[in-house]
Amino acid sequence: xxxxxxxxIEENMIxxxxxRELLILSGFENIKILPNGNGxxxxxxxxxxxxxxxxxxxxxxxxxxxxxxxxxxxxxxxxIFISALNDKETVERVKEVKPEAFILxxxxxxxxxxxxxxxxxxxxxxxxxxxxxxxxxxxSIFYIRDRGWLKKINVHEIDFIKTEGNYTKIIVxxxxxxxxxxxxxxxxxxxxxxxLRVHKCYIINLKNVDAIxxxxxxxxxxxxxxxxxxxxxxxxxxxxxxx
Numbered sequence: 001x002x003x004x005x006x007x008x009i010e011e012n013m014i015x016x017x018x019x020r021e022l023l024i025l026s027g028f029e030n031i032k033i034l035p036n037g038n039g040x041x042x043x044x045x046x047x048x049x050x051x052x053x054x055x056x057x058x059x060x061x062x063x064x065x066x067x068x069x070x071x072x073x074x075x076x077x078x079x080i081f082i083s084a085l086n087d088k089e090t091v092e093r094v095k096e097v098k099p100e101a102f103i104l105x106x107x108x109x110x111x112x113x114x115x116x117x118x119x120x121x122x123x124x125x126x127x128x129x130x131x132x133x134x135x136x137x138x139x140s141i142f143y144i145r146d147r148g149w150l151k152k153i154n155v156h157e158i159d160f161i162k163t164e165g166n167y168t169k170i171i172v173x174x175x176x177x178x179x180x181x182x183x184x185x186x187x188x189x190x191x192x193x194x195x196l197r198v199h200k201c202y203i204i205n206l207k208n209v210d211a212i213x214x215x216x217x218x219x220x221x222x223x224x225x226x227x228x229x230x231x232x233x234x235x236x237x238x239x240x241x242x243x
Contacts, residue, residue: 004120005030007049009037009067010082011058019053019082019112026113036060037067044075051120056083056090065090068097078119082107144170144177151177155190159219161203171222198234199227206237 006028010016016033023031032047034040036058052071056064068079081094084105094102100119103112143150153172162169163183170177170186179186183203187195197203198217202224211218212234216225226234 003030003048003050004028005032005047005049005051006116007032007034007043007047007052007077009034009052009054009058009064011035011055011060022109022112023116026109026116028116037062037064037070040067040070041074044071044077049077050123051116052077052079053116054079054081056081056085056094065093065097068099072097078123080115080119144179146177153177156194156205156207158190158195158205159208159222160205160224161186161195163201173220196234196237198230199225209238212238 004027006023008016008019008023008031010019010033013033013035016035020031020033032043032049034043037060052068054064054068058064058067062070064081064083068081071077071079078100079097080101080103081099082103082105083090086104091102100122101115103115140155141152142155143152145151153170157172159171159173161183162171166180168179168181168183168186170179187203194206195203196206204217204219204224208219209217210220212226214226214231216223217234218224
């Protein structure tokens with residue numbers, strides 16, 4: 001997955017070549033240099049950069065900020081601005097683009113490389129997360145043994161999971177399954193971001209919560225207690241769902 005393709009947009013060819021040499025010395029070899037943003041759409045499609053290093057000032061109709069806006073409209077590629085400008089107007093315009101970083105000139109090699117490494121690591125982590133989530137959603141059916149049968153369960157229909165001693169109970173609408181396994185093992189087979197622990201004995205499906213207060217929540221006819229250390233986390237997730 002890690003290709004480390006870097007697109008460098010800088011009109012000063014001496015500076016661009018200096019940056020290119022620094023990147024090569026640091027182990028980055030797939031580097032493309034552009035003097036401006038002309039044809040940026042075609043470049044993004046053909047080169048597929050993992051990171052864009054971009055000057056703010058460019059001798060073109062569009063400066064780096066305008067080009068970055070265009071990039072944002074068609075790609076989630078991380079952007080790092082490199083500029084000697086730090087006036088309020090420039091900073092406010094940069095903030096509109098929400099770049100991953102803004103490096104002020106002059107800077108040292110270490111600052112640039114550490115920033116690039118961190119941003120690429122975060123970028124790949126997000127990609128891996130979404131790929132894993134997509135895979136889990138695609139494979140949201142699993143089977144559990146119940147009285148001699150392997151019965152199909154759609155994980156999105158699970159209302160909650162309850163721990164009782166060495167057993168784990170799965171409540172699926174009007175059915176209940178009892179497994180001799182830990183909730184940790186069970187959670188490894190469930191989609192990320194849907195199930196949340198609300199009590200030492202309960203894990204709930206956030207999408208099936210009907211009502212909630214500071215002490216308990218309701219899913220259908222079930223009243224599920226909320227641990228005192230879990231309420232604020234539940235609230236934050238519910239806010240995200242409703243937003």
